[in-house]
Amino acid sequence: MPGTRIVVVGGGFAGYHAAKELTRTLPAGAAEVVLVNPTDYFLYLPLLPEVAAGILDPRRVSVSLPGTLPGVRLVLGEVTGVDLDGRQLTYTDPEDRTATLGFDRLVLAAGSVHKLLPIPGVAEHAHGFRGVPEALYLRDHVTRQIELAAATDDPKERDARCTFVVVGAGYTGTEVAAQGPAFTRALAARHPELAGQPIRWMLLDVAPRVLPELDERLGRTADRVLRExxxxxxxxxxxxxxxxxxxxxxxxxxxPARTLVWCVGVRPDPLVDAMGLDTEQGRLVVDTRLAVPGHPDVFACGDAAAVPDLTRPGKLTAMTAQHAVRQGKLAARNVAASLGHGQAKAYRHHDLGFVVDLGARQAAANPLRIPLAGLPAKAVTRGYHLMSMPGNRLRTGVDWLLDTLTRRQTVQLGLVRSAAVPLDTSAPEVPKIRR
Structure with missing residues (x-):
């Protein structure tokens, strides 16, 4: 048993909580827990729109993996292949070196990437929104558009640069569109040339209403706030x-516009297809205990897994952070059970509600199915986020306080170029830094 190695692929919501739960569930020294992730931080994705809007420092949503997962060995790298029979995976590290890692148990929590649609020009001209580099790039891009609008005398160019189109009225798109007007208003206030200039934000979706996956009352609240x-x-x-x-x-x-933000949805990480196993809706097929059929030493959870929803027979659980957290914890406990510690259980989810931050003093929430709006929803939303974050809570709270008391910082940082954040995940990568 001391030589047993459990490898968790992915440090998102599912992978992070799987690794953490393994250290809690297993007796000391029972197994080595290894987490393979491209970065050394866990990204608290729900607050990314506030990073793009200049409210939060990007470090607030980037929680150190080594600092918050004692007892877990971090391996920096992108997994490119898995040999299930040989119990070995291949990964590429940040310096583009290839290495292998053996395992006795494997937890696949690779997460998701942008979902592209076959629409001409989207891959080349749209900006995604799945990580810190994309949020920083978007913040710089929006800032740059306002500054270039102030510098031109061409009214048509000025209108185009002051038009911001967001596609996708789910969680992310709604929050980006909700945060956008205040941010661009703060930017324009620095330029007398833009006095009276309309700044237009558009939110598009093929769905019949905003936030189609949530309670209709929450959607109506969000729609009203956006239009106001x-x-x-x-x-x-x-x-x-x-x-x-x-x-x-x-x-x-x-x-006419110079900004297109793509928030249409996500699809499982390409690693899922590369494994050659059965999939459903593009996600890796698992049983109710999150084990991969035919491979009792392999478990999957989060966005990469097609987890049966026992509360809705015939359906799969949604690709949400709430499901990912719970599935990650259960996958860890079931891995421990496969090693003789505890008893495996099926995944059964009971909805605790949702929160959507709409900027300023507005939010929409339904904790325990109680619909809330306005300040009460805002308090619940921020409280929920602070409780859910595995670190940086105090610093996040301080940033929120400073945003209330002071003017937000509105400068271009120039840290991320557009080529570094391609929307198409199959596009050629930017050359990596070498020593």
Missing amino acids: RGVDVRMETSIDEADAEGVTLTTGESV
Whole structure:
């Protein structure tokens, strides 16, 4: 038993909590727990829109893996292949070196990537929103558009640079569109040349309403707040084409714009397809105990796994952080049970509600199915995030306080170039730093 190695692939919500639960569940010295992840931090994704809007420092949502997972060995790298029969995986480290790592138990929590649609121009001209580099790039890009708008005398160019199109009215897209107007208003206030200049934010989705996956009352609340802030909300509408000058909507309308934010959804990490195992809706097939059929030493959880929803027969659990956290913990306990510590159990989820931050003093929440809006929802939302974050709580709270009391910082940092954050995950990578 001391020679047993458990490898967790992915340090997102599912992988992080799987690794943490393994150290709690297993007796000291029973096994080595190894976490393979491209970065040395856990990203608290729900607060990323506040990073893009200049409210939070990016370090607040980047929680150190070594600092918060004592007893877990971190291996920096991107897993590129898994040999299930040989119980070995291959990964590429940040300096582009290839290495292998053996395992006795494997937890696949590789997460998800952008979901692209076959729409001309999207991969080349849209900006994704799945990580800190993308949030920093978007913040710089939006800042740059306002500054370039102030510098031009061409009214058509100024209008285009002051138009921001967000596609996808789910959690992320709604929060980006909700945070956007206050951010661009703060940017424009520094430029007298933009006095009276309309700044337009658009939110598009093919769904019939905002936040279609949530309770209808929450969707109505979010829709009302967005419209009150001047966001042009267009439901049952998307884009047919994008180029450097703007987008063409499915209605045929042409919208000159220099900013297209893609928040349509996600798909499982490409590693899932590369493994050659059975999938459902692109996700790795698992049983109710999160084990991969035919491979009792392999478990999967989070966005990469097609976990049966026992509360909705015939359905799969949604790709949400709430599911990922719980599945990660259960996968860890079931791995421990496979090693003789505890008893394996099936995954059964009971919805505790959802929270959506709408910026300023607005939010929509339904904790324990109690619909809330306004300040009460805001308090619940921020309280929930602080409790859910595995670190950086005090610093996050201080940033929120400073945003209330002072003007937000509005400068370009120039740390991330567009080539470093391609929307198409199959696009050639930017050359990695070498020593």
